Amino acid sequence: MHSLVTIIKKELADHFSSYRFTIIFALIAMVSLITAYMVGLNIRKELEGVAKPQFIFLMLFTSSGTVFSLVQFVAFFGPLVGLILGFDTINRERNEGTLSKLLSQPIYRDAVINGKFLAGVALITIMMVSILLVITGLGLIILGIVPGVEELWRIFIYLIISIIYISLWLGIAILFSIIFRSTATSALAALAVWIFFSFFVSIGANILANALTPQAGAADADEILWRAKVVKAFTLTSPMELYTDATATIIDPMRKSARSIVTMGPMESLSISRFSGPLSLSQSVLIVVPYIISLVAITIVCFAVSYTVFMRQEIRSL
Amino acid sequence: METESVIETQDLTKMYNGQAAVDRLSFRVKKGEIFGFLGPNGAGKTTTLLMLLGLTEPTSGTARVLNLDPTRDPIKVKTKIGYLQENMGFYGDLNARQMLKFITELNGLAGKPADERIDSALEKVGLLDEASKKIAFYSRGMRQRLGIAELLIKDSKIAFLDEPTLGLDPDATNRMIELIQSLCRDKKITVLLSSHLLHQVQKICHRIGIMIKGRMVAQGPMDQLAKEKFGVGKDAYSLEEIYMKYFQEA
Numbered sequence: 001m002h003s004l005v006t007i008i009k010k011e012l013a014d015h016f017s018s019y020r021f022t023i024i025f026a027l028i029a030m031v032s033l034i035t036a037y038m039v040g041l042n043i044r045k046e047l048e049g050v051a052k053p054q055f056i057f058l059m060l061f062t063s064s065g066t067v068f069s070l071v072q073f074v075a076f077f078g079p080l081v082g083l084i085l086g087f088d089t090i091n092r093e094r095n096e097g098t099l100s101k102l103l104s105q106p107i108y109r110d111a112v113i114n115g116k117f118l119a120g121v122a123l124i125t126i127m128m129v130s131i132l133l134v135i136t137g138l139g140l141i142i143l144g145i146v147p148g149v150e151e152l153w154r155i156f157i158y159l160i161i162s163i164i165y166i167s168l169w170l171g172i173a174i175l176f177s178i179i180f181r182s183t184a185t186s187a188l189a190a191l192a193v194w195i196f197f198s199f200f201v202s203i204g205a206n207i208l209a210n211a212l213t214p215q216a217g218a219a220d221a222d223e224i225l226w227r228a229k230v231v232k233a234f235t236l237t238s239p240m241e242l243y244t245d246a247t248a249t250i251i252d253p254m255r256k257s258a259r260s261i262v263t264m265g266p267m268e269s270l271s272i273s274r275f276s277g278p279l280s281l282s283q284s285v286l287i288v289v290p291y292i293i294s295l296v297a298i299t300i301v302c303f304a305v306s307y308t309v310f311m312r313q314e315i316r317s318l
Numbered sequence: 319m320e321t322e323s324v325i326e327t328q329d330l331t332k333m334y335n336g337q338a339a340v341d342r343l344s345f346r347v348k349k350g351e352i353f354g355f356l357g358p359n360g361a362g363k364t365t366t367l368l369m370l371l372g373l374t375e376p377t378s379g380t381a382r383v384l385n386l387d388p389t390r391d392p393i394k395v396k397t398k399i400g401y402l403q404e405n406m407g408f409y410g411d412l413n414a415r416q417m418l419k420f421i422t423e424l425n426g427l428a429g430k431p432a433d434e435r436i437d438s439a440l441e442k443v444g445l446l447d448e449a450s451k452k453i454a455f456y457s458r459g460m461r462q463r464l465g466i467a468e469l470l471i472k473d474s475k476i477a478f479l480d481e482p483t484l485g486l487d488p489d490a491t492n493r494m495i496e497l498i499q500s501l502c503r504d505k506k507i508t509v510l511l512s513s514h515l516l517h518q519v520q521k522i523c524h525r526i527g528i529m530i531k532g533r534m535v536a537q538g539p540m541d542q543l544a545k546e547k548f549g550v551g552k553d554a555y556s557l558e559e560i561y562m563k564y565f566q567e568a
Contacts, residue, residue: 006423017411101407104371105424106396314334314374 003107007115008122015085015123024081028131031077035070036135039063040142054278055253057147058154060139062252070135071251074128074162075244076198081127082169083190085120088183089174090310095183113174113310117303120170121163128162150281157285158251164295165243169194171302178310197238205234239298246291253278321348324476324508325370329379332365339365341532342379347476347510347525352502354523355512356561362532363512364404367478371401384475397425400474400507402465404481410454414445414464417453421468432471439470443497459490466497469507476508477501483515491515495522520557528564535564 015021043059061070068076090113093099102112132155140146147155172193176186213227235241279287325347332340340362347353357363368374370383372392381388388395408417415436422432440446443463453461462482469477479498483491495518501507513519519526520540527537536543544555547563 002426003424006420010420014411096410097403097405097407098409099407100373100403102424103373104396104399104401104403105421106393106426107424108393 003105003111004115004118007102007107007111008119011116011119012122015119020084021123024084025127028077028081028127029134031068031073032070032131032135033138035068035073036060036138037142039069040139044143055148055151056143056145057136057139057151058251058253060135060143061155061158070131071158071244071247075165075240075247078162078166078243079169079194079198079240082120082124082166082171083173083187083194085123086170086173086177087187087190088177089116089120090177091181091183091186092177094181109311110307113307117167117170117174117306120174121167124166124170125163128159128166132159153281154250154253154284158247161243161246161250161292161295164292164299165239165246168239168295168299168302171299171306175302175306175309178306178313197240201235201238201241205231208234236294239295242291242295242298246288246295249279249284249287253281253284321350323347324349325381325383325510327366327370327379327381330366330369330376330381331378332362332369332374333377338532340369340376343529343532343534345527345534345537347508349508350502350506351524352498352509352511352522354519354526355510355529356514356516356519356526357512357529358565361529363529364480366529367401367480367510367512371396371399371478397472398475399478400469400472400476401478402462402469402480402482404484406461406465408453408461408464411452413450413452414440414456414467415449417464418467418471422471425472427471435471435473436467439467442470443467444493457490459486459493462486462490462494463497466494466501469501470505474507476510479509479511479513481513482511483513483518491518498522516557516561526557528561530565535567 039060043056043063047056063069090099093102099112103109136147136155169190173186173190176189177183180186180189209227209230212230213223236245323346325345327346328344330340330343331338343362343366355363355366365374369376370381370388372388372395375389383395384398386395409420412420418436418439419432422428422436427435437446440449443466445460445463445467448456448460453464456464465482477498482498483494486494498509498511499522502509511519511523523540525537525539526543528535528543536546538546540557540560543560547560548555
């Protein structure tokens with residue numbers, strides 16, 4: 001146990017003193033600050049002379065300021081943080097020969113990988129918490145509105161999901177750092193996976209749907225529904241989509257489903273206009289629970305694979 | 319009376335992709351001695367050390383280190399062995415004190431006793447004045463001495479030194495050799511020393527094992543090896559001649 005704590009401490013110290021982390025942190029803090037500021041100003045302008053709707057505070061996170069909303073930003077660039085933190089976890093130590101030094105000390109091998117993963121998760125937590133605190137603070141100043149208890153709960157759940165999501169990418173990066181000997185290769189492999197899931201899955205989903213439903217665009221409701229299902233099933237292989245779906249109703253209580261399926265669009269907007277009340281927190285959670293569970297499951301599987309590969313690897317090759 | 323052996327292997331074998339890196343290796347290291355572990359590069363010396371440390375599992379055969387099975391009890395074995403690998407493997411961005419502190423923490427030592435141990439070890443290897451310099455800026459000799467300091471703070475019973483004099487200048491080499499000798503003499507540490515500097519090995523080792531292509535082709539005191547090969551006493555032949563003879567025959 002003491003060895004795990006020692007390794008976590010060492011890793012955290014390393015991270016905090018590395019330029020890499022400072023740069024990411026500065027970048028993210030800057031973007032979130034600017035986004036929150038712009039969004040805040042927009043919201044304030046729009047709300048002038050209008051009765052205060054519910055959950056204004058959450059709009060800080062969901063409405064897009066200039067280009068991105070904060071939620072989109074985390075969904076898109078959060079993975080990059082995880083990858084950058086983890087892509088050279090094991091192979092750098094292996095190349096420098098420090099891994100065998102570490103392992104020749106009286107510690108279990110899993111303490112090394114657990115310690116490194118947990119230190120990364122701790123760092124991600126610190127980062128997300130500080131970003132959310134900055135935005136909340138800015139929101140208080142700009143909007144002059146105090147978030148309600150339910151809003152705070154929603155922000156908290158959103159925080160947890162985001163940490164899991166970024167940790168998933170950390171796990172992927174660590175896995176690559178175990179498999180590949182060179183840090184450049186593991187970085188590129190991790191980037192490739194990120195690009196694949198960020199861009200190609202949604203494009204691929206449409207291509208696949210086109211192939212499976214040649215009559216795409218037909219007025220036949222069943223066919224359109226089937227097509228939407230295909231697209232959804234395929235895009236769900238992407239953690240980014242999972243994350244977007246998992247946070248959708250949490251951070252935006254006005255939404256009734258995890259995503260607006262094309263065919264549901266008019267119906268949904270109709271229902272919203274008819275019953276424009278927000279979902280209660282428990283109902284919001286209920287909708288996204290499957291997505292959260294999938295996200296957790298993928299993270300665990302990814303870490304478990306890294307763990308097994310690392311535990312079975314021959315030291316001779318270290 | 320025979321002194322007890324601290325390391326004993328019986329037909330220790332390690333296969334890599336169908337090739338035997340270590341082939342039915344049987345040897346003993348006695349308590350308190352300096353055992354010279356010789357052999358050409360790639361003979362399987364490091365693999366043997368890793369198996370004795372419990373970092374690699376033997377394909378077959380058994381090893382006993384201080385009456386423990388390294389495969390079953392790696393933690394206990396690693397508490398008692400100090401391993402200096404060829405490239406040292408220190409974190410370059412730490413200074414000597416931080417590095418040693420990290421090592422003590424991994425070994426479950428903390429607080430004042432640990433700090434005192436670190437200070438006395440640094441003093442012993444002559445690095446006290448440079449303890450707050452980053453290891454990245456250390457010379458090779460200083461790194462090797464820091465490695466010895468690590469053995470001292472761990473209070474190891476056995477030291478595995480893999481090429482501790484590799485790439486050192488003559489002065490640093492002598493200093494290293496003296497340190498190794500003092501480990502054995504003052505701290506009663508059993509030393510398993512792998513090196514190519516046969517001249518130095520000859521000077522300090524009590525017994526010698528020559529490993530070629532995964533097999534131990536000879537082991538015993540210098541004069542015994544000389545007698546086996548040439549039929550004369552130690553004075554007539556240097557270790558280099560003996561070694562080359564074995565090497566050519568293998």
